Amino acid sequence: MGAVRIVVVGGSFGGLATAYELRRHLSPERAEITLVAKDDQFRFVPSFPWVAMGQRRLEQISFPLAGPLANKHVAFAQETVTGIDTATRVVSTNAGEHPYDFLVVATGHRSANEAVEGLGPFDGPGHSPMSAGETEELAQAIGRLLADPGPVVIGAAPGASCIGPVYELAFELDHLLRHRKLRHQVPMTVLTPEPFLGHMGMGGAGKIRQLLEGALEERDIAYRTSVAITKITEDAVESTDAAPTPSVLSIVIPPLAGVEAVAASPGLANPKGFIPVDDHYRHHQADGVYAVGVAVALPPAGDTPVPVNFPKTGHMTEQMAKIAARDLTARVEGREGATAELSARCILDMGDRGAYMAVDPVRPPRDRIPTVSEGRQWLYAKQAFERAYLFSARRGKLVPTALGW
Numbered sequence: 001m002g003a004v005r006i007v008v009v010g011g012s013f014g015g016l017a018t019a020y021e022l023r024r025h026l027s028p029e030r031a032e033i034t035l036v037a038k039d040d041q042f043r044f045v046p047s048f049p050w051v052a053m054g055q056r057r058l059e060q061i062s063f064p065l066a067g068p069l070a071n072k073h074v075a076f077a078q079e080t081v082t083g084i085d086t087a088t089r090v091v092s093t094n095a096g097e098h099p100y101d102f103l104v105v106a107t108g109h110r111s112a113n114e115a116v117e118g119l120g121p122f123d124g125p126g127h128s129p130m131s132a133g134e135t136e137e138l139a140q141a142i143g144r145l146l147a148d149p150g151p152v153v154i155g156a157a158p159g160a161s162c163i164g165p166v167y168e169l170a171f172e173l174d175h176l177l178r179h180r181k182l183r184h185q186v187p188m189t190v191l192t193p194e195p196f197l198g199h200m201g202m203g204g205a206g207k208i209r210q211l212l213e214g215a216l217e218e219r220d221i222a223y224r225t226s227v228a229i230t231k232i233t234e235d236a237v238e239s240t241d242a243a244p245t246p247s248v249l250s251i252v253i254p255p256l257a258g259v260e261a262v263a264a265s266p267g268l269a270n271p272k273g274f275i276p277v278d279d280h281y282r283h284h285q286a287d288g289v290y291a292v293g294v295a296v297a298l299p300p301a302g303d304t305p306v307p308v309n310f311p312k313t314g315h316m317t318e319q320m321a322k323i324a325a326r327d328l329t330a331r332v333e334g335r336e337g338a339t340a341e342l343s344a345r346c347i348l349d350m351g352d353r354g355a356y357m358a359v360d361p362v363r364p365p366r367d368r369i370p371t372v373s374e375g376r377q378w379l380y381a382k383q384a385f386e387r388a389y390l391f392s393a394r395r396g397k398l399v400p401t402a403l404g405w
């Protein structure tokens, strides 16, 4: 039997973890693996807030994909996927075509900035660190704030699913402003669609609500919950619950959608462009197709007065990648694959310390009471995890996720 052709689309947490895990189980004689990604760099996205605050340069949290993939005998194509035909099993790109026997889609998100007028930064006056370019733009905007202080709003739009960075950005900016002795000139407000602080789209996690309420209050950061932001202008954030909140720097996390190529491929995605999968991360209908990470369709944890979507963290993405890769390997070897419930571990940077959260499973109700802990050691753990992940991923390995994210 010849080698199976496996195409992985995406070169971030989902794509890289899938390619490494597949290669761990399948030799080059057994599987030809090609990873297609539009960017030639891996970027450690959880460190984008540190880039925005000037604590990291983009180069420090990035590495070129080509070398590590070549060492693993994975072909790398720096190409932009334009369409996927699941009937003929072909991935089309700006440079050609990649036929496949198995396909893993890990294309992450598109920021649905059209959802709220003024979401940005390239579509309006809002700022958000959702990509490398947007993060560098935010770093410049924070530089302007330091030179000319004024009120700041940090929040998330209705339907957002990536809420953790809202809190990190608020605590980190507060810390930076205090360090520069500018905090007294910057009224700060957090506006969140969550029904309570720390809901995070997963119904909360143990005592994280009380921890966040206390931490924002002791830092004089005002907050409002169940807020539907409707418009971001140059000097305010408008919402349905109150008069416009003055803001010269508005950092607002957008709702997410699937990337255009996926959304436009017939039969692949739901109306938002996310890919419906079963608990092995196999596509509901298209044979041989898997999806992992932010590209996957996961239903909300429950109804909330203002919509908040289910989180898809880096840690969860890596678990999905491992489950999909093992299932795919099992199919190549003619066995049944196993699956597992997703858990989540996450460390929030709070400026001078960190907050650790562990939920298992992510979706309530849960057998275990979530672990929530606060302290300086968690900030060091988050910094150590970034270094360990980059060190290992450059060398073709994944770090044990028990270290925390």
Ligand SMILES: Cc1cc2nc3c(=O)[nH]c(=O)nc-3n(C[C@H](O)[C@H](O)[C@H](O)COP(=O)(O)OP(=O)(O)OC[C@H]3O[C@@H](n4cnc5c(N)ncnc54)[C@H](O)[C@@H]3O)c2cc1C
Pocket: 009, 010, 011, 012, 013, 014, 015, 036, 037, 038, 039, 045, 046, 047, 048, 049, 079, 080, 081, 082, 106, 107, 108, 109, 129, 130, 131, 162, 164, 165, 259, 261, 292, 293, 294, 295, 312, 313, 314, 315, 316, 317, 346, 347, 405
């Ligand atoms: C500011 C911020 C902070 C975060 N902090 C944390 C944290 O502390 N802990 C945590 O666990 N998670 C965190 N997350 C979430 C985490 O970053 C995501 O879960 C993770 O990046 C998802 O990985 P992914 O591989 O699914 O997609 P992405 O990281 O979005 O990567 C998508 C990949 O697909 C490629 N691609 C997209 N479209 C195409 C196309 N048409 N053709 C070819 N290639 C394409 C891209 O080039 C990229 O390589 C954070 C996210 C953000 C934005």
